[in-house]
Amino acid sequence: MFPSRLAAPVVALLAPLLLYGGALVSQYGFGLHPCEMCYWQRWPHQAAILLALLALLLRRNDRAMRIFTLLAAVAIAISGAIGVFHAGVEYGFWEGITTCATGAGGPVTLDSIMNAPLIRCDTAQWTLFGISLAGFNAIFSAGAAALVLTLLRRKTTSAA
Template structure:
């Protein structure tokens, strides 16, 4: 395996893992529950991580799976860019921005619904330098995904 492919493999695992760790940290340590579009961004990163991990033992399919992982990372960035545009009021969102209640066994459904936080997709709960979490994900994911494509394109052909 070439050094570029090895680096692409490591990045394809690290990029979504770090993005998901940051999302979970902001949710559980920072008290910022995700909206529906936040979940969409996470799903794309979860898919990228699964593809990158699946590429570890599948040597013949490694480059293709890593390219799909890079595509999933870019998809999370596109969703993040769309979400940021909704937060900034550039265009309307396409969701109802419902929050799952997370019912546990024996929990009163009405009480769980009433206690669930209302999480809106059109309001940025946190920003850094005027950029929302969705905006940062868009920048991070698009740059990382495109960088992975570049690394995969630079790999030596057998």
């Protein structure tokens, strides 16, 4: 087990790792190609992973660890907010602010451009109980950010 003071940074690391990992599995394992807004949701998770790793590396400096954990929680929450926006676009609550596209990996050739799937941001590729992947990211990211902040606050109030 690990000391309770490490609970917040560990959660701040594991939550985006699982969410980002799930996105990669859905893309490469199940062929659900991401749209542009899907990529937007991944960037804060990548940042949160790095910030949480820094927090854990700096665990001997309690103040630095808490700051980097807080920043990781903010990054997770930002991904959740983007997920809310993306889900709203999918459900038709509002219009998106982007053209829908998918990123090409590797060298770009005319053939790769012509064969690249066009992924619409306003259409959910997969749902469970009416909730899209963007919706699930919003729910799980908001919950994870709240949990990290609660764990950080618990440490502060227990020390007082």
